């Protein structure tokens with residue numbers, strides 16, 4: 516991981532189309548809102564349609580004579596993944612519009628990282644992405660809302676996958692590292708994607724900043740909010756060897772407090 520690299524191009528995902536500009540007046544904001552609504556509907560319709568198709572095919576496998584339970588399970592697993600994707604999208608928007616106070620609890624960081632990677636396993640495999648996870652031990656605990664952390668890491672990993680869409684398949688690599696630095700638990704998520712253009716770095720975490728033709732630009736704003744709500748920080752860099760790295764710092768839970776909480 517290095518300082519931002521001037522040569523990084525950043526992701527356009529639009530192959531030459533104009534970028535979405537930040538709104539400057541009220542009319543622009545309304546136009547942007549309309550465009551966002553269209554994108555939300557577009558993004559939500561696809562997984563919902565897919566839920567229906569996968570449900571129908573599971574029913575077909577079960578009605579077979581004899582029923583093919585394995586094939587039905589495979590369809591249902593994909594159905595659950597699609598439903599979760601739609602749910603995450605809607606939860607992202609709700610979180611952006613009206614952050615909800617939810618109870619915090621001690622959370623082992625390695626468990627939430629492993630759960631998130633497991634949750635996205637099918638997609639990572641389908642994209643041919645090699646995953647290197649060095650996520651440490653169960654004694655690194657943060658005080659957090661577990662679902663919010665999953666949403667945080669999930670957003671960053673999905674972005675990494677999207678950034679590697681144009682990377683030759685043999686070079687697609689996602690690295691998830693976790694370590695301790697003083698009172699901080701640190702997580703770094705790096706990819707070998709398009710990297711982040713130096714011009715985009717200052718507004719990367721702004722809501723509705725996107726360089727993708729079909730992007731919504733809320734994922735990183737949500738990530739920023741989740742991290743700051745948990746008393747931490749997040750920063751992004753381009754790597755010299757190509758790709759982007761996001762580093763998240765969260766205050767580590769004091770071990771004595773954890774044992775006391777567990778004993779209660």
Ligand code: ADP
Nearest residue numbers: 674675678710725726730731732733734735759
């Ligand atoms: P969206 O993915 O809808 O564009 P995000 O808020 O998640 O919204 O991301 C905002 C922008 O940040 C993206 O459009 C992209 O330009 C940049 N970005 C995010 N993650 C990465 C990454 N891993 N590599 C390169 N650029 C990234």
